[in-house]
Amino acid sequence: MNTLAEENYLKAILNISFNTNKKVSTNEISNVLKTSPASVTDMLKKLLEKKLVEYEKYKGVELSNSGKQYAINILRKHRLWETFLVEHLGFNWSEVHEIAEELEHIKSTKLIDKLDAFLGYPKFDPHGEPIPNKEGVIPNVKSTSLDQMEVGFAGHVLGVTIDDKLFLDYLTKLNIKIGTKIEIIQKIDFDKSLIVRIENIQNHISFDVAKNILIKNN
Amino acid sequence: MNTLAEENYLKAILNISFNTNKKVSTNEISNVLKTSPASVTDMLKKLLEKKLVEYEKYKGVELSNSGKQYAINILRKHRLWETFLVEHLGFNWSEVHEIAEELEHIKSTKLIDKLDAFLGYPKFDPHGEPIPNKEGVIPNVKSTSLDQMEVGFAGHVLGVTIDDKLFLDYLTKLNIKIGTKIEIIQKIDFDKSLIVRIENIQNHISFDVAKNILIKNN
DNA sequence: AAATAAATTTAGTTATGTCTAAAAATTTTT
DNA sequence: AAAAATTTTTAGACATAACTAAATTTATTT
Ligand SMILES: [Mn+2]
Ligand SMILES: [Mn+2]
Ligand SMILES: [Mn+2]
Ligand SMILES: [Mn+2]
Numbered sequence: 001m002n003t004l005a006e007e008n009y010l011k012a013i014l015n016i017s018f019n020t021n022k023k024v025s026t027n028e029i030s031n032v033l034k035t036s037p038a039s040v041t042d043m044l045k046k047l048l049e050k051k052l053v054e055y056e057k058y059k060g061v062e063l064s065n066s067g068k069q070y071a072i073n074i075l076r077k078h079r080l081w082e083t084f085l086v087e088h089l090g091f092n093w094s095e096v097h098e099i100a101e102e103l104e105h106i107k108s109t110k111l112i113d114k115l116d117a118f119l120g121y122p123k124f125d126p127h128g129e130p131i132p133n134k135e136g137v138i139p140n141v142k143s144t145s146l147d148q149m150e151v152g153f154a155g156h157v158l159g160v161t162i163d164d165k166l167f168l169d170y171l172t173k174l175n176i177k178i179g180t181k182i183e184i185i186q187k188i189d190f191d192k193s194l195i196v197r198i199e200n201i202q203n204h205i206s207f208d209v210a211k212n213i214l215i216k217n218n
Numbered sequence: 219m220n221t222l223a224e225e226n227y228l229k230a231i232l233n234i235s236f237n238t239n240k241k242v243s244t245n246e247i248s249n250v251l252k253t254s255p256a257s258v259t260d261m262l263k264k265l266l267e268k269k270l271v272e273y274e275k276y277k278g279v280e281l282s283n284s285g286k287q288y289a290i291n292i293l294r295k296h297r298l299w300e301t302f303l304v305e306h307l308g309f310n311w312s313e314v315h316e317i318a319e320e321l322e323h324i325k326s327t328k329l330i331d332k333l334d335a336f337l338g339y340p341k342f343d344p345h346g347e348p349i350p351n352k353e354g355v356i357p358n359v360k361s362t363s364l365d366q367m368e369v370g371f372a373g374h375v376l377g378v379t380i381d382d383k384l385f386l387d388y389l390t391k392l393n394i395k396i397g398t399k400i401e402i403i404q405k406i407d408f409d410k411s412l413i414v415r416i417e418n419i420q421n422h423i424s425f426d427v428a429k430n431i432l433i434k435n436n
Numbered sequence: 437a438a439a440t441a442a443a444t445t446t447a448g449t450t451a452t453g454t455c456t457a458a459a460a461a462t463t464t465t466t
Numbered sequence: 467a468a469a470a471a472t473t474t475t476t477a478g479a480c481a482t483a484a485c486t487a488a489a490t491t492t493a494t495t496t
Contacts, residue, residue, distance in 0.1 A: 005483060026444055039484055041445055046482090058444060058491060089332040099326045106320045114307040223453060244474055257454055259475055264452090276461060276474060438496085445490070455480075463472070 002050070004105050007074055008033060009043050010052060011104075013063055014071035023060030069136050076132040077112050078104040079125035082163075084115060086126040093126040093177075094168035127168075128159015128178050128214060142217035146182065147192065147210035154183040158214045167212065175199050176213070220268070222323050225292055226251060227261050228270060229322075231281055232289035241278030287354050294350040295330050296322040297343035300381075302333060304344040311344040311395070312386035345386075346377015346396050346432060360435035364400065365410065365428035372401040376432045385430065393417050394431070 002010070012032045016024045026044070030037045044061055047053040052067035063071060081103040085096040106112075113134060116122075123139045125131055130139040143158050157180045160171070171177070175198050185202065186195040192207035220228070230250045234242045244262070248255045262279055265271040270285035281289060299321040303314040324330075331352060334340075341357045343349055348357040361376050375398045378389070389395070393416050403420065404413040410425035 003482075027442090035483090036485060037444060038446080038486080042483075085329070089329070089336055091328075091332065095328075099324070099329055102324045102326075103321075106317070108317050108320075110309075110313075111303070111307070111317055114309065118307055221452075245472095253453090254455060255474060256456080256476080260453075440493100440495070442493070443491080445488100447488080448486090450483100450485075452482085452484105453480105454482105455478100457477090457479105459474100459476070461472100461474070463470100465470070466468085 001107065002052070002070070005043065006047065006050075006052070007070075007105055009040075009047060010063065010067055010071040011074045011078075013053065013061060014068065014075065017062065023062050025060050029061075072132045072136045072138065074104050076134075076136075077106070079129055079131040080112060080115050080119060080122070082125045082127070083119050083122050083131070087119065092172070093163070094165045094172065096126060097163040097165065124159065126178075127163045128157075129161075129163075143214040144217050145211050146184075146196075146213040146215050147194070147207055149184055149215060151184050151187055153215075154181065155215045156181050158216045161212045161214060167209075170209070171213075174203055174205070175201065182213075182215070219325065220270070220288070223261065224265065224268075224270070225288075225323055227258075227265060228281065228285055228289040229292045229296075231271065231279060232286065232293065235280065241280050243278050247279075290350045290354045290356065292322050294352075294354075295324070297347055297349040298330060298333050298337060298340070300343045300345070301337050301340050301349070305337065310390070311381070312383045312390065314344060315381040315383070342377065344396075345381045346375075347379075347381075361432040362435050363429050364402075364414075364431040364433050365412070365425055367402055367433060369402050369405055371433075372399065373433045374399050376434045379430045379432060385427070388427070389431075392421055392423070393419065400431075400433070 009029065012029050013024050016028050016032060020028075026037045026040045029035075029040045033040070041057075044053060044055050047061075047067065048055045051064055052070065053061050054064055055061040078100045081100045082096040085091040085099060086093060091099075116134070121133075122131055130141065132138045141158065145161070149155070157176060157178055159178060160168070176182070180198060183197040184194055185197055188194070192210075193204060194207075194210050195202065195204050197203075227247065230247050231242050234246050234250060238246075244255050244258045247253075247258045251258075259275075262271060262273050265279075265285065266273045269282055270288060271279050272282055273279040296318045299318045300314040303309040303317060304311060309317075334352070339351075340349055348359065350356045359376065363379070367373070375394060375396055377396060378386070394400070398416060401415040402412055403415055406412070410428075411422060412425075412428050413420065413422050415421075
């Protein structure tokens with residue numbers, strides 16, 4: 001078995017590579033985990049030793065097959081727990097990430113399979129993020145981030161790509177949740193911000209916000 | 219906040235003092251936690267520093283008020299999670315202790331309060347052990363261990379005092395669960411073992427087994 | 437193609453929590 | 467009340483996972 005710190009590194013590498021499709025750099029990992037680059041280097045050596053990553057110094061890192069399977073399983077646990085917290089315990093979507101950061105490290109496979117069954121084998125978590133199944137297969141839904149849509153576009157929110165509390169509380173204040181209809185009224189070239197209509201109320205949102213909102217891809 | 223190791227020591231001290239009502243010795247703790255006596259001494263110094271225990275060297279240890287509250291809260295979390303696992307995920311009573319050993323360290327107070335509500339504020343866990351409430355009050359039920367009852371006694375199982383897998387699986391094989399009616403047919407003086415009738419089947423159980431079965435106290 | 441800047445690694449340190457072996461204190465036996 | 471046995475503590479070591487500061491490598495400018 002791997003330690004909690006090792007699991008957090010594996011998950012961080014997986015999450016970063018979902019976005020970039022390149023080898024992951026030491027600095028990217030240190031930013032995500034809020035540790036020093038030197039600590040990251042130390043850990044990468046250990047993960048290499050365990051054959052959970054492919055790593056050459058100064059060249060970046062990627063997960064090995066076994067490392068990837070392991071990381072996906074942590075992601076599965078994270079998202080199933082988030083689903084439980086929202087659906088059954090009545091948490092709102094901005095509160096669950098932090099708690100799931102702890103719950104995802106509970107080891108029992110039987111527990112997570114029974115939880116999965118209890119939840120009815122959900123395919124998406126409360127943020128619209130896909131939940132890997134027992135075999136590690138991640139449901140694939142074609143989606144585009146809101147910032148890439150054109151003026152005049154109207155569609156429904158499929159999910160978000162980060163589950164940071166500040167971000168989600170802000171969305172809630174804007175009346176945006178999964179399924180909300182959003183229309184793009186105008187795009188500001190200068191800062192790439194958007195003027196949008198949400199439930200018939202007009203609002204101005206930044207590029208950074210739009211980038212993290214996913215829209216169904218027809 | 220305290221570390222996982224500190225929490226385990228606090229809980230161990232609480233559990234031991236439930237049985238003995240005396241100051242807890244270094245060796246008792248090392249037996250429960252399967253660590254060396256030297257490690258226990260190290261940790262007791264740290265807990266003393268944090269004022270979670272009262273401790274003088276060579277004199278044994280007891281929990282301070284704050285240490286006791288803290289330990290009771292871990293016990294509360296342990297037993298609520300065990301209840302969830304049995305009642306909602308379909309685990310049997312012998313499987314849940316090990317998993318709850320991990321779940322009891324999840325920090326969020328809001329989580330445990332919502333779980334408590336979800337479960338309907340249970341007073342006893344799947345082993346018949348009392349669940350402390352939010353204020354740290356432990357339901358008090360008068361009970362006696364089976365070994366203390368006389369020949370001719372007949373009554374119902376209220377709970378067990380350990381939740382070791384081997385013990386619980388053995389009870390299940392004997393057809394003993396919470397509520398099961400047990401009659402004492404005979405007591406063997408030599409080894410204090412008992413011949414009992416369980417659901418109309420006669421069986422011979424050791425003193426060690428009888429000692430850990432609780433019977434309602436009229 | 438140097439020079440400069442940025443990213444990464446190495447070296448050395450620290451805190452936690454464990455261990456074994458040896459020393460010291462306490463308890464039990466004679 | 468000594469001696470012996472047991473318990474507990476101390477001393478010294480080790481693994482994990484972090485850090486800062488310095489050195490090295492790679493990337494970017496000039
Ligand atoms: Mn999350
Ligand atoms: Mn999520
Ligand atoms: Mn238990
Ligand atoms: Mn229990």
